[in-house]
Amino acid sequence: MTVRICATAAEAVADVADGATVLIGGFGMAGMPVQLIDALIEQGASDLTVVNNNAGNGDAGLAALLAKGRVRKMICSFPRQKDSWVFDGLYREGKVELELVPQGNLAERMRAAGAGIGAFFCPTGVGTPLAEGKETREIDGRTYVLEYPIRGDVALVGAYRADRMGNVVYRKTARNFGPVMATAAATTIVQVAEVVETGELDPEAVVTPSIYVDRIVAV
Amino acid sequence: MTVRICATAAEAVADVADGATVLIGGFGMAGMPVQLIDALIEQGASDLTVVNNNAGNGDAGLAALLAKGRVRKMICSFPRQKDSWVFDGLYREGKVELELVPQGNLAERMRAAGAGIGAFFCPTGVGTPLAEGKETREIDGRTYVLEYPIRGDVALVGAYRADRMGNVVYRKTARNFGPVMATAAATTIVQVAEVVETGELDPEAVVTPSIYVDRIVAV
Amino acid sequence: MSQDKALSKDEMAALVAKDIPQGSFVNLGIGQPTLVADFLPEGSGVVLHTENGMLNMGPAATEDEVDPDLTNAGKIPVTELPGASYFHHADSFAMMRGGHLDVCVLGAFQVSATGDLANWHTGAPDAIPAVGGAMDLAIGAKSVFVMMTLFAKDGTPKLVPGCTYPLTGVGCVDRVYTDVATFDITPDGVVVTDTFGISYDELADRLEVPLSQG
Amino acid sequence: MSQDKALSKDEMAALVAKDIPQGSFVNLGIGQPTLVADFLPEGSGVVLHTENGMLNMGPAATEDEVDPDLTNAGKIPVTELPGASYFHHADSFAMMRGGHLDVCVLGAFQVSATGDLANWHTGAPDAIPAVGGAMDLAIGAKSVFVMMTLFAKDGTPKLVPGCTYPLTGVGCVDRVYTDVATFDITPDGVVVTDTFGISYDELADRLEVPLSQG
Numbered sequence: 001m002t003v004r005i006c007a008t009a010a011e012a013v014a015d016v017a018d019g020a021t022v023l024i025g026g027f028g029m030a031g032m033p034v035q036l037i038d039a040l041i042e043q044g045a046s047d048l049t050v051v052n053n054n055a056g057n058g059d060a061g062l063a064a065l066l067a068k069g070r071v072r073k074m075i076c077s078f079p080r081q082k083d084s085w086v087f088d089g090l091y092r093e094g095k096v097e098l099e100l101v102p103q104g105n106l107a108e109r110m111r112a113a114g115a116g117i118g119a120f121f122c123p124t125g126v127g128t129p130l131a132e133g134k135e136t137r138e139i140d141g142r143t144y145v146l147e148y149p150i151r152g153d154v155a156l157v158g159a160y161r162a163d164r165m166g167n168v169v170y171r172k173t174a175r176n177f178g179p180v181m182a183t184a185a186a187t188t189i190v191q192v193a194e195v196v197e198t199g200e201l202d203p204e205a206v207v208t209p210s211i212y213v214d215r216i217v218a219v
Numbered sequence: 220m221t222v223r224i225c226a227t228a229a230e231a232v233a234d235v236a237d238g239a240t241v242l243i244g245g246f247g248m249a250g251m252p253v254q255l256i257d258a259l260i261e262q263g264a265s266d267l268t269v270v271n272n273n274a275g276n277g278d279a280g281l282a283a284l285l286a287k288g289r290v291r292k293m294i295c296s297f298p299r300q301k302d303s304w305v306f307d308g309l310y311r312e313g314k315v316e317l318e319l320v321p322q323g324n325l326a327e328r329m330r331a332a333g334a335g336i337g338a339f340f341c342p343t344g345v346g347t348p349l350a351e352g353k354e355t356r357e358i359d360g361r362t363y364v365l366e367y368p369i370r371g372d373v374a375l376v377g378a379y380r381a382d383r384m385g386n387v388v389y390r391k392t393a394r395n396f397g398p399v400m401a402t403a404a405a406t407t408i409v410q411v412a413e414v415v416e417t418g419e420l421d422p423e424a425v426v427t428p429s430i431y432v433d434r435i436v437a438v
Numbered sequence: 439m440s441q442d443k444a445l446s447k448d449e450m451a452a453l454v455a456k457d458i459p460q461g462s463f464v465n466l467g468i469g470q471p472t473l474v475a476d477f478l479p480e481g482s483g484v485v486l487h488t489e490n491g492m493l494n495m496g497p498a499a500t501e502d503e504v505d506p507d508l509t510n511a512g513k514i515p516v517t518e519l520p521g522a523s524y525f526h527h528a529d530s531f532a533m534m535r536g537g538h539l540d541v542c543v544l545g546a547f548q549v550s551a552t553g554d555l556a557n558w559h560t561g562a563p564d565a566i567p568a569v570g571g572a573m574d575l576a577i578g579a580k581s582v583f584v585m586m587t588l589f590a591k592d593g594t595p596k597l598v599p600g601c602t603y604p605l606t607g608v609g610c611v612d613r614v615y616t617d618v619a620t621f622d623i624t625p626d627g628v629v630v631t632d633t634f635g636i637s638y639d640e641l642a643d644r645l646e647v648p649l650s651q652g
Numbered sequence: 653m654s655q656d657k658a659l660s661k662d663e664m665a666a667l668v669a670k671d672i673p674q675g676s677f678v679n680l681g682i683g684q685p686t687l688v689a690d691f692l693p694e695g696s697g698v699v700l701h702t703e704n705g706m707l708n709m710g711p712a713a714t715e716d717e718v719d720p721d722l723t724n725a726g727k728i729p730v731t732e733l734p735g736a737s738y739f740h741h742a743d744s745f746a747m748m749r750g751g752h753l754d755v756c757v758l759g760a761f762q763v764s765a766t767g768d769l770a771n772w773h774t775g776a777p778d779a780i781p782a783v784g785g786a787m788d789l790a791i792g793a794k795s796v797f798v799m800m801t802l803f804a805k806d807g808t809p810k811l812v813p814g815c816t817y818p819l820t821g822v823g824c825v826d827r828v829y830t831d832v833a834t835f836d837i838t839p840d841g842v843v844v845t846d847t848f849g850i851s852y853d854e855l856a857d858r859l860e861v862p863l864s865q866g
Contacts, residue, residue, distance in 0.1 A: 001540065002461030002483050027704045027741075028727035030720060053741075080782035091780055100781050103703065104745030104788035108334075111742040115327075116535030116578065118340035118356070118363035124749060125787045127822035129773075137337070139367070144337035148358070160721075165485075165494070165521035169423065172738055173704045174721035179740040183536060199520030204388065205424035206523035207740070209493045210485065211463045211538050220754065221675030221697050246490045246527075247513035248506060272527075299568035310566055319567050322489065323531030323574035330528040335749030335792065343535060344573045346608035348559075379507075384699075384708070384735035391524055392490045393507035398526040402750060418734030425737035426526070428707045429699065430677045430752050 003166030003210060005195060006217040009039035012189045016040060016154050019072075021049040023110065023152035023181040024062060028054060028081075031174035033158035033191045035219040037061045040156070046070045051110070051150060053103060053177060055079035055087035063087070071096055075150065077103035102130060105147055107180050113149035114183025114212075122147045155185035159208070162192045163199070166213035167206045175207060182212040189215045222385030222429060224414060225436040228258035231408045235259060235373050238291075240268040242329065242371035242400040243281060247273060247300075250393035252377035252410045254438040256280045259375070265289045270329070270369060272322060272396060274298035274306035282306070290315055294369065296322035321349060324366055326399050332368035333402025333431075341366045371404030378427070381411045382420050385429035394426060401431040408434045443635040444617040450585055452477040454543055454615050457583070458484055462540035465489065465575060468512040470585050471543035485521075487539055489571045491530045494522040511571065531571070534578035542579035544572065546586045546611075548601040551647040553611040553623040555584065556603035569606075576607030588616035595645050597621065597628070622652060657849040658831040664799055666691040668757055668829050671797070672698055676754035679703065679789055682726040684799050685757035699735075701753055703785040705744045708736040725785065745785070748792035756793035758786065760800045760825075762815040765861040767825040767837040769798065770817035783820075790821030802830035809859050811835065811842070836866060 006012040013036060016022065022040070026032030041064055048071050055074045056063030063086040065071060074096060079087050090096040101109070102124050112120055121144035125131040135146040157178040160171040168190055170178055182188045190208070195218045225231040232255055235241065241259070245251030260283055267290050274293045275282030282305040284290060293315060298306050309315040320328070321343050331339055340363035344350040354365040376397040379390040387409055389397055401407045409427070414437045445453065447470060455477035458464055465487045466472050475497065478484050486495040488510045495510060496517035504515040525533075533539065548556040558572045559565065576582060586596055597614060614621040618636045622629040629652040630638060642649050659667065661684060669691035672678060679701045680686050689711065692698050700709040702724045709724060710731035718729040739747075747753065762770040772786045773779065790796060800810055811828060828835040832850045836843040843866040844852060856863050 001459070001463075028723060030704070030723050030727075078782040078784040080780045088780055092778070098781075100783055102783050102787040103741070103785040104749055104792075107741035107745050108336075108749075111532075112339075114536045114538075115532030116342055116537060117327075118342065118358040118361065120331075120339040121337035122749070123335055123337065123791050126791070127768075128787060128819045130783065130787065139337040142337065163521055167521060167523055170738075171423075172719065172722040172732070173702070173706050173724075175738055175740050176704050177741045180742045183532070183538070201521075202424065203518060203522040203524055204390075204426075205421065207423075209523040209525065209533075210521065211487070211493060211533060220673075220677075247509065249490070249509050249513075250507070297568045297570040299566045307566055311564075317567075319569055321569050321573040322527070322571040323535055323578075326527035326531050327535075330746075333750045333752075334746030335751060341535070342577050345577070346554075347573060347605045349569065349573065382735055386735060386737055389524075391505065391508040391518070392488070392492050392510075394524055394526050395490050396527045399528045402746070402752070420735075422732060422736040422738055428737040428739065428747075429735065430701070430707060430747060 003213050004215045005164065006215050009035045009191065009217050009219060010042060012036065012215045012217045013039045013043050016043060016045040018045050019047045020045060020153040021051065023155040023185050024050055024052040025157040025176065025178040025181050026052065027176040028057060031158045031176050031178055032061055033156045034061050036156040036189060036191050037065055041065050041068055047072045049073045049075065051075040051152065053077050053106065054081060055084055057081060057083045059086065066090055066096065073097035073099065075099040075101060077101055077106050100130060107177065109147055109150040110180045110184040113151040114180065117149065119146050119148050150184065152181065152185035153187065155181040155188040157182055157188060157190045159190050159192050161194045161196055161201065162190060162216045163196050163201050165198045166210035166216060167201050168208035168213060169201060169205060170207055179208050182208045187214045188212055191217050191219045194218060222432050223434045224383065225434050228254045228410065228436050228438060229261060231255065231434045231436045232258045232262050235262060235264040237264050238266045239264060239372040240270065240370065242374040242404050243269055243271040244376040244395065244397040244400050245271065246395040247276060250377045250395050250397055251280055252375045253280050255375040255408060255410050256284055260284050260287055266291050268292045268294065270294040270371065272296050272325065273300060274303055276300060276302045278305065285309055285315065292316035292318065294318040294320060296320055296325050319349060326396065328366055328369040329399045329403040332370040333399065336368065338365050338367050369403065371400065372406065374400040374404035374407040376401055376407060376409045378409050378411050380413045380415055380420065381409060381435045382415050382417045384417045385432035385435060386420050386425045387427035387432060388420060388424060389426055398427045401427045406433045407431055410436050410438045413437060445634050447473060450615050450617060454583055454585060458541055463487055463538065465539050465542040465579065467542065467544040467575065469545050471545060474543055489530050489534060491525050491527060492522060494519045531574050534574050537578060537580060539579040541581045541583060542575045543583045543585060544575060546584045546596065547603045548596050548598050549584050549611050549614050550601045551599055551628050553609045554601050555606045555611050556601040557606050559604045561604050572606050576610045581612045582610050584611050584614045586616055588618050597645055597647055599646050659848050661687060664829050664831060668797055668799060672755055677701055677752065679753050679756040679793065681756065681758040681789065683759050685759060688757055703744050703748065705739050705741060706736060708733045745788050748788050751792060751794060753793040755795045755797060756789045757797045757799060758789060760798045760810065761817045762810050762812050763798050763825050763828050764815045765813055765842050767823045768815050769820045769825050770815040772820050773818045775818050786820050790824045795826045796824050798825050798828045800830055802832050811859055811861055813860050
């Protein structure tokens with residue numbers, strides 16, 4: 001349905017529900033939708049499951065959301081960083097659950113959700129603790145682990161520019177998880193540096209087509 | 220490995236072996252690598268398995284390859300067209316085998332090959348003759364069919380421009396199967412209208428990164 | 439818009455167009471469904487998807503607009519509207535399979551009372567089978583609309599208790615637009631939502647499918 | 653390049669760089685492997701991949717080049733070389749998982765005689781586990797090179813009959829570069845290809861892994 005251009009980040013995240021699974025783009029700070037996360041903190045939704053590659057840096061953004069006790073569970077590949085003290089503390093106190101997923105599986109499981117794939121046999125993690133208890137199968141002489149989609153209720157994506165129809169482009173490695181998360185969530189909210197007129201983006205270079213975008217906010 | 224810029228289409232396809240699986244891009248004539256197919260006909264490889272969305276139009280390109288009796292098996296979604304008389308004749312005479320695959324499964328199975336996925340549960344075709352004899356599974360209340368990768372020995376791709384490193388861009392709907400096939404073949408050969416200097420393509424708009432491309436020929 | 443005679447193809451297309459919500463992302467199947475585009479009102483905001491890799495497809499190309507690199511799924515030259523985007527086949531079908539299209543409109547040989555669709559193969563022994571994107575479309579879109587004449591040339595109904603032709607998809611059709619009636623396929627059965635030049639009783643009499651009046 | 657003393661980190665990196673074939677597509681893991689880039693000869697044609705979505709990554713950004721939108725997998729600001737391309741995470745890991753990278757270079761806690769790799773988790777009960785792209789890289793590249801010191805600070809060997817730390821990947825390591833020796837992991841066992849400041853006999857004595865001389 002037609003994208004909504006929101007006046008504020010607060011308007012964009014107003015209806016995020018308690019208990020929602022929120023996909024949050026970004027790899028470290030590159031592509032992190034900082035203003036949307038701040039608005040989500042303000043908005044107050046709690047008991048969230050958050051999917052992000054990391055588990056917060058420093059005290060802002062995702063780390064601040066964690067610090068407020070709003071996150072029940074993190075699904076990520078690399079929580080431990082030199083500035084992940086907020087997550088580290090909560091985790092050691094048993095106040096946040098962790099599902100550790102290899103980075104490529106994180107991306108591919110969200111891709112599967114967006115692409116209508118029910119499950120897929122993946123070679124990553126075979127024979128490691130992260131595949132324990134999972135179904136495996138040998139195909140053509142190689143062992144694979146069955147992996148299931150990760151779906152979001154909401155995706156918060158940081159991007160570069162959007163047109164008024166909702167087509168989105170990114171900048172450099174800030175692209176990272178954004179385009180995949182946009183396909184995997186029921187509602188996708190994108191913050192951009194600039195909203196341009198429809199027709200100004202090169203149709204050959206659109207990365208996230210408008211069909212995946214529900215709300216846009218310029219920050 | 221470093222891409223080879225070939226002087227002629229003949230040079231580019233010189234080593235295609237008898238019995239090879241050849242992925243041929245294009246949807247109808249859009250994106251069809253006509254010069255590479257002509258060179259392949261000239262080169263003489265036979266007993267080929269060809270993957271293309273269709274099974275040849277008119278008397279040129281893929282239709283000509285079929286007419287020469289070089290194709291043992293077609294894997295495609297839509298062989299029957301108003302100008303597919305070459306395939307039609309061979310098929311009725313039992314001279315070519317047909318594996319009919321829904322169009323999205325054709326794309327996704329090649330994507331799986333390129334992405335290292337061993338197999339995937341797909342909702343398409345469930346309960347239809349094209350899923351007969353295939354493994355099915357119910358996941359979250361929906362039935363899926365298990366589909367396996369389609370790998371190519373060679374991909375012949377028609378594109379728009381390449382730089383000297385092998386990065387490739389396409390034009391409009393001529394993009395279609397090219398980028399997927401480029402990932403799914405051991406050797407990917409791309410014909411383009413123009414080879415430009417490295418650095419001339421926008422890194423944000425590259426569709427097939429150089430890693431997937433082995434040979435380029437300007438036609 | 440009940441009327442006292444059967445609908446023309448254009449009238450059917452207009453009816454479908456009227457039922458497509460503002461701003462929908464829509465795929466129009468090859469053939470008759472393509473007509474629907476001509477009846478979308480100005481400012482409908484409807485965005486057309488073509489499975490060969492494009493969103494916001496424009497109308498068929500006129501002579502000097504023809505570009506061999508820009509066609510629809512029927513390989514007919516088309517145009518690009520502002521805000522269009524291009525993507526490859528795996529991404530295009532991921533979009534369909536992932537349930538992101540709001541509506542797709544398809545032709546059919548048969549539709550069953552439970553929404554099974556048969557539209558790719560007559561099952562004739564000498565026919566060369568061809569499926570294209572029909573199966574992907576049938577199971578992908580949020581709503582699947584079928585456009586067809588209700589009766590074959592020999593008078594046989596195409597809305598049937600169970601399809602006799604090979605299936606395209608199981609339980610996937612939501613609504614059926616025909617020349618003489620429109621139907622909703624619901625969990626509680628087939629509901630007649632409108633008739634054109636035929637009475638409900640005659641319809642109920644000619645079809646072997648249990649009907650209810652909407 | 654046998655020499656009579658152990659290699660420095662830079663010397664190890666230079667050794668790895670020398671073994672990367674011209675024109676390879678290479679992923680250098682976080683930490684020590686990143687050093688390898690500094691020793692790739694001019695005109696090597698080696699293209700660096702970073703799993704956060706880029707091919708043909710350039711060196712670390714100097715002060716005025718720093719762009720927060722352009723980092724490597726270690727989140728360090730880097731630069732872009734001509735012929736670079738950007739792609740999203742699913743595409744980037746499809747590239748890895750699909751076997752398109754020629755070489756990846758990783759650090760390790762342990763490598764087993766059959767090429768099992770342990771490099772993500774010490775298994776310490778209070779450690780917060782973090783895996784990142786290590787498992788994807790381990791099983792994805794055509795050749796996996798490991799760079800590590802051969803002995804831990806307490807003298808325990810890191811090339812072992814079987815890993816005691818949690819695994820990153822099974823049978824995935826092809827070659828091991830250490831400060832005192834290099835090894836090929838082959839179907840016939842571990843082959844010592846070079847030694848630095850240690851004799852083959854001393855090496856064979858200090859490791860519990862059966863060795864042969866290359």
